[in-house]
Amino acid sequence: MRPTADANEQSIISKAKGGDMNAFEFLVRKYQRLIYALCYRLTGAHQAADDLAQETFVKAYMALPSFIDGREFYPWARKIALNNSYNFLRKRNREAPLADEETLALPNHLSSQQESPLETAERDEMERKFKQSLQALPPDQQAAFSLRAIENLSYAEIAEALHIPTGTVMSRLNRARKKLRAEMAAFLRSAA
Amino acid sequence: MNHRRTQALLGAFLDNELEAGGKQLIEEHLGVCPACRQDLGLLRKLDELAGSIPPALPEAAYWEAFPGRVRTALEQIPRGGRDKEGVMFKDSFIVPSRNFGLKATVLPISVAAHLIVALVLLVGPLLSPGPVPQVQVYSAFLAPPPPPPPPPPPRPSTDAPSPRPVPRWATSITEHPRPDAPARATAGGGTALALPADGTPSSLAAPRVAGDGVPPAPREPERTASGLERRVPGAHVSVSVAAEQPLASPMPGRPAPPSADASVPPVDGAEIQRFLTSLVGGVQRSLDEQRPTTGVGDEG
Numbered sequence: 001m002r003p004t005a006d007a008n009e010q011s012i013i014s015k016a017k018g019g020d021m022n023a024f025e026f027l028v029r030k031y032q033r034l035i036y037a038l039c040y041r042l043t044g045a046h047q048a049a050d051d052l053a054q055e056t057f058v059k060a061y062m063a064l065p066s067f068i069d070g071r072e073f074y075p076w077a078r079k080i081a082l083n084n085s086y087n088f089l090r091k092r093n094r095e096a097p098l099a100d101e102e103t104l105a106l107p108n109h110l111s112s113q114q115e116s117p118l119e120t121a122e123r124d125e126m127e128r129k130f131k132q133s134l135q136a137l138p139p140d141q142q143a144a145f146s147l148r149a150i151e152n153l154s155y156a157e158i159a160e161a162l163h164i165p166t167g168t169v170m171s172r173l174n175r176a177r178k179k180l181r182a183e184m185a186a187f188l189r190s191a192a
Numbered sequence: 193m194n195h196r197r198t199q200a201l202l203g204a205f206l207d208n209e210l211e212a213g214g215k216q217l218i219e220e221h222l223g224v225c226p227a228c229r230q231d232l233g234l235l236r237k238l239d240e241l242a243g244s245i246p247p248a249l250p251e252a253a254y255w256e257a258f259p260g261r262v263r264t265a266l267e268q269i270p271r272g273g274r275d276k277e278g279v280m281f282k283d284s285f286i287v288p289s290r291n292f293g294l295k296a297t298v299l300p301i302s303v304a305a306h307l308i309v310a311l312v313l314l315v316g317p318l319l320s321p322g323p324v325p326q327v328q329v330y331s332a333f334l335a336p337p338p339p340p341p342p343p344p345p346p347r348p349s350t351d352a353p354s355p356r357p358v359p360r361w362a363t364s365i366t367e368h369p370r371p372d373a374p375a376r377a378t379a380g381g382g383t384a385l386a387l388p389a390d391g392t393p394s395s396l397a398a399p400r401v402a403g404d405g406v407p408p409a410p411r412e413p414e415r416t417a418s419g420l421e422r423r424v425p426g427a428h429v430s431v432s433v434a435a436e437q438p439l440a441s442p443m444p445g446r447p448a449p450p451s452a453d454a455s456v457p458p459v460d461g462a463e464i465q466r467f468l469t470s471l472v473g474g475v476q477r478s479l480d481e482q483r484p485t486t487g488v489g490d491e492g
Contacts, residue, residue, distance in 0.1 A: 021263060021266070025259045025262075025263060028258065028259040028262050029255075029259050032255060032258050032259070033249060033255065036247075036249065036250075036258075037247040037249065040247045040248070040249075041247055046248070046250070050250075053258075054258070054261055054262055054265060057262045058262060058265050058266055058269070061262075061266055062269070126241065127241075127245050130241055130242070130245065131245075134242075145242070146242075148207065149238075149239045149242035149243060150242055150243060152243075154207075154209070155204075155207070155209050170203070170204055170209070173203050173204075173207075174200060174203050177203050177235055177238065180238055181231070181234050181235065181238060184238060184241070185234065188234050188237045188238060188241070189234075
């Protein structure tokens with residue numbers, strides 16, 4: 001799922017570093033969904049994800065002169081998105097800690113043909129409960145869990161992205177999983 | 193591995209972040225602990241649930257318009273802002289202050305000036321030749337205390353008269369106690385005023401003596417081998433004047449003496465009188481200062 005850097009992308013990045021807006025627009029089109037999805041998972045709100053994704057690409061373009069040639073663009077842009085989302089979460093938790101109810105109530109999955117209406121309702125309820133529990137986590141634990149369970153990053157990658165030691169990643173993940181397991185225990189047991 | 197430790201490492205075990213030894217210990221504990229197996233299953237379900245929930249992405253029209261919005265936002269940024277990375281990452285970069293250039297210029301100059309002053313004031317005296325100052329450090333544990341400083345020299349007694357200047361016409365000024373004077377009456381001794389034979393000591397003002405507070409009556413001078421001599425009770429200064437020295441002017445109230453040898457410089461009688469008056473006054477003051485300390489009575 002994750003795009004890989006190739007020689008063509010390296011040349012595009014070099015053109016973007018030189019100020020070519022069309023080259024940079026190519027990079028935006030390639031990674032906009034990933035960046036948006038990451039921001040949305042971390043914030044739980046479309047409006048916030050839209051603002052953060054746009055801000056991420058703007059900052060990425062401004063910081064392109066410091067981009068090291070030969071590296072992948074997405075991990076670098078993801079780090080910028082993580083910093084933006086992290087700052088946003090800290091600020092939002094101080095001001096308005098709850099996400100909008102519409103976002104939480106909105107089912108995201110595509111109903112399969114084999115699911116009965118009861119199963120679909122149970123799954124929607126479980127997703128809503130999971131989103132609610134995830135949004136209730138502290139920003140640091142929420143970011144660590146999202147990067148591990150959703151982005152499939154290793155502990156070392158999470159530590160590098162969040163600028164924390166690997167042991168701190170493990171402790172944050174443990175605390176986040178403990179809270180989510182306590183909140184979702186009934187659904188998880190019934191699903192099992 | 194105990195149950196509590198296993199519970200703490202279940203997440204890392206699920207994420208495959210443990211080393212081979214830790215993983216084996218967890219697996220051994222999971223084989224005998226059904227509660228840990230159940231928790232591991234719940235954690236696995238939780239991760240699957242988190243990964244199975246796709247983010248509700250917007251419609252395709254949103255993604256078509258998104259790059260254009262980014263381009264518009266970039267065009268609204270003023271030219272030159274791309275190079276200011278410090279502004280973009282306020283949390284990660286140190287933004288230099290406005291007058292950083294001035295500080296960068298003043299700092300090395302200030303350091304150099306301080307070094308020069310230190311060299312001049314501290315190192316310069318050390319390099320110049322000279323006696324090396326010796327610092328003696330005394331310790332109550334390592335060495336005995338230093339000897340006390342020598343006592344200060346005794347102050348000269350108030351009885352000892354200060355040397356007085358000798359006039360050019362006087363041969364000597366001696367101060368001596370009078371052995372036959374009663375100690376109770378006077379603290380000092382008699383004074384012999386030796387004047388030339390043609391002088392008139394009786395014309396001098398008689399000194400006041402502190403013995404009984406009553407100034408003694410003037411006596412007639414006694415002729416000695418060197419001239420006239422007069423003793424004043426309580427005084428202890430004698431002045432000898434060469435007999436050959438004539439008086440340039442007569443003593444006040446007395447006729448002028450006959451002229452003597454012209455080779456001898458004449459002596460002014462008024463000068464002798466002023467000197468003796470000041471001398472006797474000094475003696476009087478000395479006696480006055482002795483009275484309270486010597487216990488001399490007034491009844492004399």
